Amino acid sequence: MRAGKFCPVCEAPVKGRSDKRFCSTKCKSMHQYETRQKKEAFYIKVDRQLKINRKVLKGFNKKGLSTLRKSDLYKEGFDPNFFTHYWKNKKGNVYLFVYEYGFLDLSKDGKDKYLLVTWQEYMNK
Template identity: 50%
Template sequence: MTTTLNCKYCNEPLSGRADKIFCDPYCKSAFQYLKRKEKPKSLFEKVDKQLKLNRKILKQHNKIGVTTVREESLLDEGFNPKYFTNYWKNEKGDVYLFCYEYGFLRKFDKRKKLHRFVLVQWQAYMNSA
């Protein structure tokens, strides 16, 4: 009795070697991609992904080097202020948190009664502090 083996990815009948698993390199690559995608992400990958997203959002909103943005607009885009790479403390004692070269400081606007983020870009003078 002969058994016909099928490709693990596309389920087409295989011909050739007896231990063949995939019909061509494309099916092998696609199968491996799906397996990697199903695998749960490591903590490092999750943190790295959030840091990159935070940096991207800060960069989009801060085109001129310093600006102020409503907190909700950043949070709605997926920004998470708990993830940052470094910090800088100014002379007033305000601590700016940074995602790589883009920083933010959460402030309360008393006049409008809402939170805002002051966005800055890393400057050379911040290295000496």
């Protein structure tokens, strides 16, 4: 071991090969995790919100088609700004989807609601 070589995570002496950077696999794993959290913070945030949105839509849309107050979804952590794709019907309505679960804004006459749907095969056309 060369003098002055210490683990960047726990500051313990590093023993072994001359190019070894960490004292243990635990410290190496912790370093990689922390680095990923910093470098991919935006991706992790978006991915987490997409998972939350999918879970909420799936929970409220058991039958494949339902209408629900927006506030009920928001209470569960739903954020309509995060979606994976959209589908536009012949009437021009744009349904936003989080994977296979979709929602359509039905805000009219002061009623804030969403129409919840499930992706159908005919939507592929």
